Amino acid sequence: MNFIKARKLKFEYIRRDEEGNVEGLLTALDSVDLDVRQGEFVAILGHNGSGKSTLAKHLNMLLQAEEGTLWVDGKDAMDGGNVWDIRKSTGMVFQNPDNQIVASVVEEDVAFGPENLGIPTGEIWKRVENSLQSVGMVRYRSHSPNKLSGGQKQRVAIAGVMAMEPKCIVLDEPTAMLDPNGRREVLEAVQALNREKEVTLILITHYMEEVVQADKVYVMDSGKVVMQGTPREIFSQVDRLKKYRLDVPQATLLAYELRKAGMDLPEGILTWQELAEALCSQYQAR
Amino acid sequence: MIRDITIGQYYPADSVIHRLDPRVKLMAVACYLVSLFLFRNVAGLVAVTLGLAGIIRISKVPFRYMVKGLKAILVILVLSTLFQLFLTPGETLVQIWKLKVSYEGARNAGFMIIRLTYLILGSSLLTLTTTPNQLTDGMEKALRPLGKLHVPVHEVTMMMSIALRFIPILIEETDKIMKAQLARGADFESGNLVKKAKSMLPLLIPLFVSAFRRANDLAMAMEARCYRGGVGRTKMKPLSYHRRDGVAYLVIGAYFLGVLLLRKVS
Amino acid sequence: MMLMILDHVNYIYSEKTAYEIQALKDINLKIEDGEFIGLIGHTGSGKSTLIQHLNGLLRATSGSIYFQGQDIYDEGYNRKELRGKVGLVFQYPEHQLFETTVFADVCFGPKNQGLSEKDAQMRAYTALHEVGLPEEYWYHSPFELSGGQKRRAAIAGVLAMKPEVLVLDEPTAGLDPKGRDEILDQVAALHQSTGMAVILVSHSMEDVAKYVGRLLVMSQGSILLDGTPREVFRHYQELEAIGLAAPQVTYLMHELAQKGLAVDPDATTLGEAKDSILQAFGKRQRRNRQENYD
Numbered sequence: 104m105n106f107i108k109a110r111k112l113k114f115e116y117i118r119r120d121e122e123g124n125v126e127g128l129l130t131a132l133d134s135v136d137l138d139v140r141q142g143e144f145v146a147i148l149g150h151n152g153s154g155k156s157t158l159a160k161h162l163n164m165l166l167q168a169e170e171g172t173l174w175v176d177g178k179d180a181m182d183g184g185n186v187w188d189i190r191k192s193t194g195m196v197f198q199n200p201d202n203q204i205v206a207s208v209v210e211e212d213v214a215f216g217p218e219n220l221g222i223p224t225g226e227i228w229k230r231v232e233n234s235l236q237s238v239g240m241v242r243y244r245s246h247s248p249n250k251l252s253g254g255q256k257q258r259v260a261i262a263g264v265m266a267m268e269p270k271c272i273v274l275d276e277p278t279a280m281l282d283p284n285g286r287r288e289v290l291e292a293v294q295a296l297n298r299e300k301e302v303t304l305i306l307i308t309h310y311m312e313e314v315v316q317a318d319k320v321y322v323m324d325s326g327k328v329v330m331q332g333t334p335r336e337i338f339s340q341v342d343r344l345k346k347y348r349l350d351v352p353q354a355t356l357l358a359y360e361l362r363k364a365g366m367d368l369p370e371g372i373l374t375w376q377e378l379a380e381a382l383c384s385q386y387q388a389r
Numbered sequence: 390m391i392r393d394i395t396i397g398q399y400y401p402a403d404s405v406i407h408r409l410d411p412r413v414k415l416m417a418v419a420c421y422l423v424s425l426f427l428f429r430n431v432a433g434l435v436a437v438t439l440g441l442a443g444i445i446r447i448s449k450v451p452f453r454y455m456v457k458g459l460k461a462i463l464v465i466l467v468l469s470t471l472f473q474l475f476l477t478p479g480e481t482l483v484q485i486w487k488l489k490v491s492y493e494g495a496r497n498a499g500f501m502i503i504r505l506t507y508l509i510l511g512s513s514l515l516t517l518t519t520t521p522n523q524l525t526d527g528m529e530k531a532l533r534p535l536g537k538l539h540v541p542v543h544e545v546t547m548m549m550s551i552a553l554r555f556i557p558i559l560i561e562e563t564d565k566i567m568k569a570q571l572a573r574g575a576d577f578e579s580g581n582l583v584k585k586a587k588s589m590l591p592l593l594i595p596l597f598v599s600a601f602r603r604a605n606d607l608a609m610a611m612e613a614r615c616y617r618g619g620v621g622r623t624k625m626k627p628l629s630y631h632r633r634d635g636v637a638y639l640v641i642g643a644y645f646l647g648v649l650l651l652r653k654v655s
Numbered sequence: 656m657m658l659m660i661l662d663h664v665n666y667i668y669s670e671k672t673a674y675e676i677q678a679l680k681d682i683n684l685k686i687e688d689g690e691f692i693g694l695i696g697h698t699g700s701g702k703s704t705l706i707q708h709l710n711g712l713l714r715a716t717s718g719s720i721y722f723q724g725q726d727i728y729d730e731g732y733n734r735k736e737l738r739g740k741v742g743l744v745f746q747y748p749e750h751q752l753f754e755t756t757v758f759a760d761v762c763f764g765p766k767n768q769g770l771s772e773k774d775a776q777m778r779a780y781t782a783l784h785e786v787g788l789p790e791e792y793w794y795h796s797p798f799e800l801s802g803g804q805k806r807r808a809a810i811a812g813v814l815a816m817k818p819e820v821l822v823l824d825e826p827t828a829g830l831d832p833k834g835r836d837e838i839l840d841q842v843a844a845l846h847q848s849t850g851m852a853v854i855l856v857s858h859s860m861e862d863v864a865k866y867v868g869r870l871l872v873m874s875q876g877s878i879l880l881d882g883t884p885r886e887v888f889r890h891y892q893e894l895e896a897i898g899l900a901a902p903q904v905t906y907l908m909h910e911l912a913q914k915g916l917a918v919d920p921d922a923t924t925l926g927e928a929k930d931s932i933l934q935a936f937g938k939r940q941r942r943n944r945q946e947n948y949d
Contacts, residue, residue: 150831151802163613187615195613202606205614207399207521207554214625219615227625245401249557252698263614279829282698282858284898309831350832353861353903353925360929365938375907382932383914389936562750568712569751572743573812574735574767591763594753598798 194264200256254285335371411527543619664718693863696873742818748809
């Protein structure tokens with residue numbers, strides 16, 4: 104059975120003018136279907152304002168859809184009574200690292216989730232230890248979050264979610280405010296969790312390089328899922344991605360341009376290594 | 390300059406003071422502050438000085454680091470000293486033009502400087518040696534009886550701990566906004582009071598907008614991590630008294646008694 | 656003409672305390688009129704500190720800075736005026752937008768320069784056009800704009816002061832790919848049309864390689880590399896050693912050259928790489944130099 108199964112999800116924001124009168128409706132999710140299996144790494148792509156963050160917030164019931172069905176870990180997310188069970192099994196990491204760290208000491212922040220769940224003290228210590236270990240932040244356990252780099256702060260936030268022992272982590276643009284080193288750190292950390300702890304991963308982003316490793320990619324535009332498939336299937340459609348204000352990795356784009364110029368290259372090249380290999384074998388074949 | 394404020398900051402170090410139960414430290418600070426206003430002679434002064442110096446020594450917080458925090462209150466310090474100095478009636482000690490400094494005034498002013506300085510040092514020692522979480526845990530537990538009177542103790546202490554976490558972030562943000570506006574030719578210094586107040590708007594508006602945004606984000610992040618108030622919460626570091634805490638209570642009691650007795654010495 | 660000269664500039668944060676950090680180490684730099692410079696380095700490399708020296712927000716611990724031949728640390732030099740000449744746009748537009756409308760906000764800078772209401776409005780009008788913000792947004796609250804539009808409004812707010820050099824601190828942070836390209840294209844167009852010098856601070860080699868004529872790479876407070884993108888990316892191994900990476904194209908071209916293909920290993924942009932590969936395969940293409948690869 105699917106860990107997450109969404110059918111025809113619909114969500115509208117009500118826009119009000121200054122006096123509070125309803126000005127109009129903004130459809131943020133429009134008939135969205137989503138399937139995620141346990142242990143999968145799924146990426147959701149989309150430009151700013153495409154509805155991808157709104158979708159993420161539905162997955163742990165920070166928002167509730169008006170129409171459609173959503174099942175998370177076998178529980179009905181349309182039923183408000185399941186909110187704590189769902190939030191426990193599906194953790195969430197947000198974009199701004201500062202605005203999600205509650206405590207002034209790293210380990211105390213990681214403990215925040217388990218404390219809310221009423222976990223006994225001894226068990227909290229074990230979980231804090233384990234989850235800091237899993238993101239490589241044990242060394243910083245008694246530091247203040249303010250002294251950490253952006254990437255380190257995000258890893259603390261991830262540890263904070265891991266300490267709740269969720270089956271799935273939803274990351275809502277976790278790297279948008281980080282520099283390239285921070286981005287790499289965070290990605291490596293979450294991918295390791297996916298591989299080693301079999302945590303289901305849902306990564307929301309607009310950086311194409313980050314989704315190359317994903318099992319499945321969804322592309323969103325104006326509230327709808329407009330493309331889905333493996334990274335290779337998605338990235339072979341350069342023109343469509345551009346239409347949705349997205350990008351492809353530089354190697355993919357170059358391969359695409361070369362193909363357009365008449366070279367015989369396979370579709371769906373994702374990395375420069377693949378492109379180099381394809382070009383070299385062609386060169387030798389000549 | 391704005392980063393020099395050390396009040397509310399935590400200074401990590403391994404000392405007995407750091408390990409003490411926050412309730413003990415709260416009690417100690419309360420007693421110390423009272424003692425500052427109880428002493429009235431040189432013997433008492435020696436006692437409060439030794440008390441503070443001893444604790445700073447044991448806490449392993451560098452003295453220089455603490456003194457930096459005093460800069461922030463320098464203006465208040467100077468003003469209140471001047472008031473005491475010139476406005477206390479009594480036997481004239483020196484007279485400069487129309488301003489008279491009385492013997493009592495000089496003495497009061499001297500004591501005032503010492504009291505205010507010790508007050509700041511003593512209370513900043515509390516935050517320097519206690520993590521905000523411990524501090525608020527301590528308050529939550531110490532104030533728990535108020536919960537019976539429907540005072541939302543957990544909520545209030547949670548708010549305090551979040552405020553302490555975000556103070557350094559907002560200070561840094563203020564610095565950045567200030568620079569961004571200075572780059573656009575803003576002037577935060579010259580002009581009269583009205584003009585000065587108006588010139589703060591380009592600083593305050595972005596700061597408030599950002600603070601609200603952060604508050605919103607944080608509320609959402611806390612909800613996502615299953616926060617639902619104080620009911621049913623457990624603690625990673627539950628407060629429990631150790632032997633050292635008992636000893637500390639005894640020391641505090643002895644100190645307080647000592648200061649009271651020294652009042653009788655003339 | 657030489658616009659700016661930095662001569663042995665050093666900057667030390669929290670000097671003589673336990674937290675002392677030397678953020679700039681012996682920086683020597685000449686910037687000419689009309690140059691388009693990319694400034695690259697990872698967080699903490701000193702690039703933010705450096706740009707704050709250019710408009711006098713930070714004062715060097717030692718060394719001199721000359722703007723149009725004048726020492727900005729001279730007594731009597733008007734450093735407030737300098738801030739109008741070296742326009743610095745910080746990373747987050749949220750840190751500077753505060754007025755009730757975008758238009759009023761853009762007027763803030765020129766008014767601080769002592770211009771009359773009318774002149775300030777003229778400046779705002781031109782600046783908003785130059786950054787390509789559609790007129791329909793001019794009288795909106797700046798807080799209602801999208802990320803890319805906020806960025807434009809913030810840049811306009813500095814442009815309206817008519818600077819001689821525009822310094823942009825990571826103008827694309829947090830934008831989506833299209834938004835990023837739109838802003839960078841706009842900046843390039845602005846550089847073309849006004850002839851003003853532009854310094855672009857960025858993390859992304861790919862972005863910078865496409866636009867700038869000169870690249871500065873900073874590491875640990877010093878300028879490590881200074882040259883055209885081609886020259887700089889030739890040192891891709893050094894870039895990696897300091898935690899940066901050259902564009903993917905550089906890696907590809909070096910790999911191909913090593914495998915014996917007759918390609919130009921110094922190609923830094925997609926267009927150059929494409930031409931060079933096609934040539935190596937003997938497929939000479941109609942050279943369409945102005946082709947747009949984004």
